[in-house]
Amino acid sequence: MPKRFVVAASEFPDLPLFAAGFELAEALTVAAQQLHDTVTPHNTMRTAVRLAVHLLPGADHAGISVIERTQHRRTVAWTDEVVRFAESGHTGREQAPYWENLWSAPVVRLEDSDADDGGAALSELGLRSALSLRLRADRRRLTVLTAYSRKPRAFDEVATRVGRLFTAHVSLALDSATVREQLTEAMRTRDLIGQATGILMERMDMDAAEAFDSLVKASQRENIKLRDLARRIVDANNAT
Template identity: 55%
Template sequence: MPFSPADFRLAEALTVAARQLHEQTGPQATLRNAVRLAVHLVPGADHAGIVTVDRDLVLTSVTWSDDVARSAQELTGMPGHRAFREQLWAAPVATLADTTGTNGPGQSLSVLGVRAVLALRLRTDRNRLTALVLFGGKPDGHDETSLRIGRMLAAHISVAHDSATVQEQLTEAMRTRDLIGQATGLLMAREGVDAAEAFDHLVRASQQQNIKLRELAQRYVDAAARPRDA
């Protein structure tokens, strides 16, 4: 199958976008960069945002490219746009082709200059989905090319976000392990017990005080770092 120069340019642009997404320092930074890339790459996308929608169809804004996108996301979470959110749960793509109907629920969106909406699912679990939402200034402004590029970009965003999330979790796990190790060492020195006994002491104290083990360990470390009163 022959490729046109436009196909090669698109492939190159998506390669650059994927690299930029994976270079971010955490999940939130990845998503902030994603909305900027969406506006830059997807035809008809003048503004972009990322939202979550739970099983009760409650929409929460995660990030946005600008104030218009933020306001538009808030409006799509209103009761008048329930059908749009239902559509997103039923299929990986949801659209509002023209928001200017005189009695339509999208009328308030048109006040913002938003005339078309395209939402693409990034990920779904049992209770919540995450979606990239593209807002355009022209009715029917998202064509097949918009959908094609948007879906490819959404796939890259999803992979990059999952990777950043796993990396953040691993980093946090390492920090927690080191923190608990420090607290255990402090208890060993103070109480004259071995590592197992010191750890058991931490666990029992955590349960008795009803706080997380990491938080309790942080208290021990912070207390040891404070200078003693003269």
């Protein structure tokens, strides 16, 4: 009787030399460059799913989802609409038993959706096998890249190892894009607060320290984020 799904729990500390090693290395280098050229996490994930189809042996479609401990799953990037349909059909534990294993294993393979009781939604869409790889993990949620194939048992150990190498690059690029986005937002917030402080200085004849202190106290009093209060003051000033 065929095994319904395989959990590849190994961290693959000793990666093998592939027969086409130079070709794989070159492909991963190009992929890494494309990933690191993205400027936001969303663009990084959109680029990652497109690259996954080209790099992972056997992959026909790919998607990235965020899985909550509550079993809620949100698809954030996809190559085709079939991926969104496939993942929206798996929202409960009984429907997707192999996803549950991602909390304890970095990689999970679904060998054949026709043979797996939880793979009916995939089978109906013509998707016979899947390879899920963790990108991020904490106590509350997982970020997972899943490759899908129209063939059963499409993802072997080689595909899994290539997937592990690829997702390592994706994770690094995603972290880098997240930091850049946070820094950009921090600079925008600083500029916004600076503008609001300047407006208060002019209107209320205050120095910079007094104006900023007034802004902070108003934020606490009204239970509103300092950034949002600053934006409100700037927008009101621009409207006059």
